[in-house]
Each structure stands twice: as structure tokens, then as C-alpha cells.
Amino acid sequence: MKKLLLSCLALLPFLAVADPAPFSVTGAIKGLKDQTIYLRYGKTIDSLKSANGEFNFKGQIEDLTTAYLRVGKTQTSFFVEKNATLTFAGSLEELENSSVVGTRINDDLSRYTASIASLNNQRRPVMAALMDAYQKKQPYKEFNEQVDKIDEQITTKAKEFIQTNPESLVSAWLVRSRFFYGEDSELSSMYGYLKGDALTSNFAKDLKKKIDVNAKTAVGQLAMEFTQNDVNEKPVSLSSLRGKYVLVDFWASWCGPCRQENPNVVKAFNAYKDKGFTVLGVSLDQKKDPWLKAIEKDELTWTHVSDLKYWQNEVAVQYGINSIPASFLLDPNGKIVGKNLRGEALTKKLAELMPDKEVK
Incomplete structure (x- = not known):
């Protein structure tokens, strides 16, 4: 939370260039009426109106990339890849805990999501209170500390998943999403667990570039000329x-x-x-x-x-x-x-x- 409040972050796509192929996402969101659902992947933003909470997105993708499904101010993420037929199940109240199945990476992601669902449920109301106080320019330190404590527990869960699933693409994604902006030593440490498909993925290639630059810009190094x-x-x-x-x-x-x-x-x-x-x-x-x-x-x-x-x-x-x-x-x-x-x-x-x- 501190990083989100106190920094402007670059949105870096997990997308490689290749020949496009179709994918589809069919699903239902409990508690959702006839509302607009947005799906963002790569540079594409698609939208449709749900029918009693049900929806079906179809698109073209060049390679594995992260997709973000949003309803109102709430969103969740999963992965789309070539020729994938995905099934989405979730509720409007707990959208971040949604399950997406149909490919190995999404099956793994659903396992990880289930492991942090209770923490997400604890975090949601505290985060809402924090943002409300922040927008009203009221004290929010107490809420921020609570969010940080929950985030530490989520990070622990992420580490456990990475260490026990070193070849999963989700592990590479977790290192990229949770440790990329943190301490250089921790990023290198978590990257060191990756093996097999995870280590050869585009996520890992992105991580390796970051680690190499970190080494060049570490305290004690001569600053690069420009x-x-x-x-x-x-x-x-x-x-x-x-x-x-x-x-x-x-x-x-x-x-x-x-x-x-x-x-x-x-x-x-x-x-x-x-x-x-x-x-x-x-x-x-x-x-x-x-x-x-x-x-x-x-x-x-x-x-x-x-x-x-x-x-x-x-x-x-x-x-x-x-x-x-x-x-x-x-x-x-x-x-x-x-x-x-x-x-x-x-x-x-x-x-x-x-x-x-x-x-x-």
C-alpha cells in the first residue's frame, strides 16, 4: 500500500509479439445484474453488458498475457493465451477471489487465489476505509499500518507458493508482481527459486533484466554516464x-x-x-x-x-x-x-x- 500511495508506477505489459490466435472467457458473477464488464489485455480494452451476471468475451491474443476484468471500481486478474477456453466464476462482493480455470497457469492461479482469499476479505474493508480517509484528507496512518500487516501475510503466502511451485508460470508472475518494486536482494532471492518453464518465461526474462540493472545501480557502483x-x-x-x-x-x-x-x-x-x-x-x-x-x-x-x-x-x-x-x-x-x-x-x-x- 505504501508503494501505491507514494509512487507512480509504470504499467509494464507481459506480452510478446507473435501470430494472433483466438481465446474466450465465459463466466458468471454472483450479485451482478445487467452491468457493464470491462476486460483489458495487452493494449485492448473490451466491454459488454452482462445478462444476469453472465458474460462471454472473445478476442485475439499474440501470446500469454495478463488480463484484467473490472466491474465498477473492482477488478481481478487472470491470464489469457492462444486458443484458451476459460471459465470464470466469482461474486461481485469478492471479485478478487474469483476462480478461472481452463489452462494450467489459470488453474495454478486459482490455487494461489484460494490460499489468500481470507486475507483478501480482511484487507477489503480496511482498504476502503483507508482510501476514504485519504480522499477526505483525514488521518489514515492506522489503516495504512493494518493494510501493510495484511500485505505482509499475503507476501508470505506468495513466497510459499513460489518455493513449492518453482516451475509454475504463476510463480514467475508472482515474483514479477510482488517483488519487482521491492528490495533488490529480495527480488534476486525469489528469482533464484524459479525453474523450468517459469525460468524461461517472459516474466522471468523481464525479471532478469531488472536484476541486471539493479546490479549496475547498486550502492558502491559507479553511476552510468548519460x-x-x-x-x-x-x-x-x-x-x-x-x-x-x-x-x-x-x-x-x-x-x-x-x-x-x-x-x-x-x-x-x-x-x-x-x-x-x-x-x-x-x-x-x-x-x-x-x-x-x-x-x-x-x-x-x-x-x-x-x-x-x-x-x-x-x-x-x-x-x-x-x-x-x-x-x-x-x-x-x-x-x-x-x-x-x-x-x-x-x-x-x-x-x-x-x-x-x-x-x-
Whole structure:
């Protein structure tokens, strides 16, 4: 929950290019009347109106991919693949606990879903209360802590499934969905359990790329060189900032959590800018105007670069950025000495690194 509230995440498809083939999903949702059901897979969004809760989706798919079935604000996920005939069974009240059968991966997913159904049922009302408080700008810390405790139990169940089903594609998917944005060491550890089909899957290939990038951007590594244009279309190289502590800050004008974090970066910058510290902002914006307006509004008076390619920003891809804000603190020699220092953590780290220049 903390990650969802405090970061903007990239939606990465689990889709490989191949010749398309048909699939179908037939099912029923208890408690659903004649309401619209949405099915998203790959770049396709399909919809239909249920008949007394019953529905039948048909489509074309190029390879195995994750599908998301949504009714109102509630959704669940399963997998669609070539020539699959799937049967869906669930209830509107507990849509996330739905069962989908008809292929091995969905049969395995249904087993995993059944193992966490009671935890999902505990989580649902607490999550609703949390979001209600968050939207009303009321205190939500207690709800957040409750959700985190339940999520820890769900993560434990996921680990158990992965460890006992190392060749299941669901295990590879679970590593991808539950550990991709977490600690580098835990991602590598869970990836290490995968075997057979799971290890050769597209999910695992995606994981391996992430692990390889994590190794290159670990604390102690020399930051990878890059050059990108600033707001005046002039190229700026990371190496041009050698000799100072540098925070490479990945953000975007459209990212709420980034904008919330900016005052903390401004505070650190203002305190240490004359003491050998600077910031290099790398924006994942798509359009220049909102990027420039956000820089001005948030008073971000340091150097900014971007190629305006959204999540495909070449530096973001190079550094394996899948959620923002994200940052790397470099020493004067370009070595990474800190990652994702949020809140007061950045100022504290700078005070630790430059004790003789600590702000009184």
C-alpha cells in the first residue's frame, strides 16, 4: 500500500509479439445484474453488458498475457493465451477471489487465489476505509499500518507458493508482481527459486533484466554516464557534475508523489548547494510546457534534463526506473552512495557525508 500511495508506477505489459490466435472467457458473477464488464489485455480494452451476471468475451491474443476484468471500481486478474477456453466464476462482493480455470497457469492461479482469499476479505474493508480517509484528507496512518500487516501475510503466502511451485508460470508472475518494486536482494532471492518453464518465461526474462540493472545501480557502483538535453535544448552530461555530491532525481510533473517529495529535495538543495551538493532532475514528462511549469511552481532551481519520452526516457530505461520518484545520490567521484532517500533521509545522509559542512 505504501508503494501505491507514494509512487507512480509504470504499467509494464507481459506480452510478446507473435501470430494472433483466438481465446474466450465465459463466466458468471454472483450479485451482478445487467452491468457493464470491462476486460483489458495487452493494449485492448473490451466491454459488454452482462445478462444476469453472465458474460462471454472473445478476442485475439499474440501470446500469454495478463488480463484484467473490472466491474465498477473492482477488478481481478487472470491470464489469457492462444486458443484458451476459460471459465470464470466469482461474486461481485469478492471479485478478487474469483476462480478461472481452463489452462494450467489459470488453474495454478486459482490455487494461489484460494490460499489468500481470507486475507483478501480482511484487507477489503480496511482498504476502503483507508482510501476514504485519504480522499477526505483525514488521518489514515492506522489503516495504512493494518493494510501493510495484511500485505505482509499475503507476501508470505506468495513466497510459499513460489518455493513449492518453482516451475509454475504463476510463480514467475508472482515474483514479477510482488517483488519487482521491492528490495533488490529480495527480488534476486525469489528469482533464484524459479525453474523450468517459469525460468524461461517472459516474466522471468523481464525479471532478469531488472536484476541486471539493479546490479549496475547498486550502492558502491559507479553511476552510468548519460547525456540529455536541458530545458534550453543544450546537452548536459552527468560527468560534467563531477566534484560535487549529485542527486540524480527521476520525477515528472504529472506524478503526485513526486510533487509531494519536491519540497524535501528543495530543502536539501538550499541547505547544501553552496557546500558541494547539487541536483540533476531527469523528467519523465511527455510535453515540455507542463514540465517547465512544474519546475517553476515547485521552485526547482537546479539543472533539469529530459527527452520527453515518458516511461521510455532513455536515461530512465538505462537506470531501470519503473516507479517514481526515484533517486541516486552520487559522491564527487560519481559513485552511488544512496538510493531513494525520501523525506528527511536525504538531508540526514548529506549531513553524514559532509559533517564539516552540516547546516546548524
